[in-house]
Amino acid sequence: MNNYTELLRQHNLKATPQRLAITDILNMHGHVSIEFLYEQMLNKFNSISLATIYKNINIMLENAFVQEVKIPHSKSVYELTKEVHSHLVCDNCGAVQDITVPIHTILEQTDNTQEFEIKSASVVFTGICKECKN
Amino acid sequence: MNNYTELLRQHNLKATPQRLAITDILNMHGHVSIEFLYEQMLNKFNSISLATIYKNINIMLENAFVQEVKIPHSKSVYELTKEVHSHLVCDNCGAVQDITVPIHTILEQTDNTQEFEIKSASVVFTGICKECKN
DNA sequence: GAGATAAAGGAAAAAAATTATCTTTTATAT
């Protein structure tokens, strides 16, 4: 029993081999698209269907086991839920990295005369990653 | 000749009646989904096809006449391009508002040890709007 | 550990979203 079995169960998800594999791929790659996930899964389960990928990602989203990252001008990627954080996306290679942004400070400096009660922030920076600069 | 004819042309877009109508709808509603835009357009052009909506939104995106706003847990909306700004999205009613965030200040306060060259930021706050609080 | 059961997987189809094709119409430059 690896460590993700219990984590899946804590999110009301049965620990099937397929889900453990999805979890491993997410853990290994950090941020993955549906297509990439499907391709990787095919290596282990040669008859897995895309519907199973979608069904799992959807139920994992519902149970907050994974999060969707919506990226400007690009397809969404999915990641295991962890501490709140933001993202850096490379315009050149598409790589996605995590970054911590002081949301609290931002809110203090933002003029919110609109009386909108802000609960969370989704921040995606785009630019050029270290590797692509060289 | 209303004021959007010239603006369309400046973006290398022919000022067709359909495009002027799309522009009016975007201007009037601020942020609209593809479906909403289609429904509104049907009022004026009873035989317009969804393909025309997509073709126009896509070419308007390419020519930076409109921008796509990707919203967590929801479908994208589109807006006329204006000064750089961020968005507030109400979890309750789905309304989208503009807000100005001091991105520059954020960057100064963000620890970017990853040597990532940030060029732009997409920020979407979610919470409860003024109307839904009452 | 064996049996019961609710949930998950596989396969295929269906539905929804998006893009492409081809012909007709039209905005715009000349």
Add this chain to the structure above:
DNA sequence: ATATAAAAGATAATTTTTTTCCTTTATCTC
């Protein structure tokens, strides 16, 4: 006014995502 490139309309085709139905399996209980 005419020529022309681009856009619209009408489908059709693709792509993406969801659903259905039947089989398999993870997990709970004994």
